Amino acid sequence: MKKVFVLSQNIVSPLGNTVKENFDALCAGRTAVAVHQDASRSEVPFCAALLPPAFFATDTTSFTPFEYVLKASVTDAVKQAGIDTTDPDTLLILSSTKGNIGRLEQQPVTKELKKEIGLTVSAEKLAAHFGFVHRPMIVSHACISGTLAIITAKRLLEAGKYKTVVVAGADLITRFILSGFQSFHAVSDTLCKPFDANRSGINLGEAAATIVLSTRPEPEGIIISGGGVSNDANHISGPSRTGEELFIAIDRAMKEAGVGTDTVDFISAHGTATMYNDDMESRAINLAGLQDVPVNSLKGYYGHTLGAAGLLETVISIESARNNTIIPTKGFETSGTVKPINICSALTEKPVRAFLKTASGFGGCNAAIVVRKV
Amino acid sequence: MHITAAVIVRDGVIVKDEAVIYRSSEEGGTFIKAAYEELEMDYPRFYKMDLLSKTGTVAVDVLLRDHAGFEACRPETAGMVLSNRNASIEADVQYLEASKAYPSPALFVYTLPNIVIGEISIRYRFKGENAFFVSDAFDADWIHWYVTDLMQRNLLKVCICGWIDVLEEQLDACLFLVEPAPAQTGTAFTVENLCSIYNKNYGK
Numbered sequence: 001m002k003k004v005f006v007l008s009q010n011i012v013s014p015l016g017n018t019v020k021e022n023f024d025a026l027c028a029g030r031t032a033v034a035v036h037q038d039a040s041r042s043e044v045p046f047c048a049a050l051l052p053p054a055f056f057a058t059d060t061t062s063f064t065p066f067e068y069v070l071k072a073s074v075t076d077a078v079k080q081a082g083i084d085t086t087d088p089d090t091l092l093i094l095s096s097t098k099g100n101i102g103r104l105e106q107q108p109v110t111k112e113l114k115k116e117i118g119l120t121v122s123a124e125k126l127a128a129h130f131g132f133v134h135r136p137m138i139v140s141h142a143c144i145s146g147t148l149a150i151i152t153a154k155r156l157l158e159a160g161k162y163k164t165v166v167v168a169g170a171d172l173i174t175r176f177i178l179s180g181f182q183s184f185h186a187v188s189d190t191l192c193k194p195f196d197a198n199r200s201g202i203n204l205g206e207a208a209a210t211i212v213l214s215t216r217p218e219p220e221g222i223i224i225s226g227g228g229v230s231n232d233a234n235h236i237s238g239p240s241r242t243g244e245e246l247f248i249a250i251d252r253a254m255k256e257a258g259v260g261t262d263t264v265d266f267i268s269a270h271g272t273a274t275m276y277n278d279d280m281e282s283r284a285i286n287l288a289g290l291q292d293v294p295v296n297s298l299k300g301y302y303g304h305t306l307g308a309a310g311l312l313e314t315v316i317s318i319e320s321a322r323n324n325t326i327i328p329t330k331g332f333e334t335s336g337t338v339k340p341i342n343i344c345s346a347l348t349e350k351p352v353r354a355f356l357k358t359a360s361g362f363g364g365c366n367a368a369i370v371v372r373k374v
Numbered sequence: 375m376h377i378t379a380a381v382i383v384r385d386g387v388i389v390k391d392e393a394v395i396y397r398s399s400e401e402g403g404t405f406i407k408a409a410y411e412e413l414e415m416d417y418p419r420f421y422k423m424d425l426l427s428k429t430g431t432v433a434v435d436v437l438l439r440d441h442a443g444f445e446a447c448r449p450e451t452a453g454m455v456l457s458n459r460n461a462s463i464e465a466d467v468q469y470l471e472a473s474k475a476y477p478s479p480a481l482f483v484y485t486l487p488n489i490v491i492g493e494i495s496i497r498y499r500f501k502g503e504n505a506f507f508v509s510d511a512f513d514a515d516w517i518h519w520y521v522t523d524l525m526q527r528n529l530l531k532v533c534i535c536g537w538i539d540v541l542e543e544q545l546d547a548c549l550f551l552v553e554p555a556p557a558q559t560g561t562a563f564t565v566e567n568l569c570s571i572y573n574k575n576y577g578k
Binding site for chain 2: 099101148228230233234256
């Protein structure tokens, strides 16, 4: 099978609009998470990582805010990669959990509006803007969407269906999403504390991220080398009690990549900072025999960026691999998961050959990828 | 690879392998609840679900009925690949309306299209590969390619795949059970056969 190389990447987030700006911010320990008072989103103050209103103020197009942030991210990644988006061997894959849901909150709900906010409408607008020949593929699979979109692109490229795939994801935090997570009492009032003994829930975050993948060999490049997806078959809004199912996804990703526990140099976990998620991940990491491998969660910098999370966290991890620098878990102080794992809590310089990225979400879904250097 | 069973839930009919097994003039939620009761499905979780998950639960119950040998499959080799046009829009609207008074976690959890996969996975212990895609119409080429790839990679032995969409009171589900099976069993898993099963009209 063909190998799948990373050609370029982008992140548009409150910490910056390029990969470099974002990676530098993380190395400097900056977080985008802050307390906001915004009556249009919540009656009470809430702690989240939000794109500044000024970001959208420059938009004079017919794109919705969700589409606009995606467009900004894809534009930069495509430019970096130097690819021709009108080439028939190129595909766009989009990843989002709630897309244009914000529009549902602002207008009377009609059948027409229900259809208009569909992800296919956004996909068509973006495809037309960039001149993609094929209809974009759309992944909407809760919080594994971004990771699953990368896996889908990898499979298509390995099979030779396309030569280049642009994978992009975004979500914005509207009243709809915020109130939903608040109703679960899953939102932390302060900076979230992934894997910490005193963790008390998530911060939500807004971002878009893009990765351009290709079968064009890149010397000294980065390869998406393994991927796996599983389901807990246990509960629709709570994770597995055993972690066995996330382990199934990890095991498949590692086997497909042909890497052992001694080659995985760090793990970019989902690490939402809820009690149950982080415990479940600690179990899965132990089942995989990876308990000594440094683990980070980036939720303390970006919050949980939902459909963008898998992409955004993979982009940062690829930068970590390139720079041989592992980002610490902001918010973490004291170990406190049900099974011991090795949380990365300080900026660590270390040669990186490969890393594991995991994600889990509502509906019991889990996904894992292994990314390594050539 | 073969389509060893197929089910359609649409326009007041439920069809299993080309045989109409339930017909009613009701629509949407009323239709699916009546079908659930008439077809004697004993699965009380049904009543907690949104319309998309209810439709999926009824469809898969019919799809897997009298399906010998199914239990022998290992959970991690059973998966689901579903798609639709309108994601979870009816659950979204329901949650949004209710949230004006009180945001309900029980409604919010259904505001993701892949929850129907989660519900069915819980009932039948499907722990393998699962994916939810959004497209304008049933994309047989895509479903065929994606599922074939999963089977060829030896990640799945059994897969429920197809289309499941809910917009207002309109249900449109067409699900296929795909397995390696002797040539005489079922229909070959091809794009043409997916299309012809999906497109067959059973009237109102």
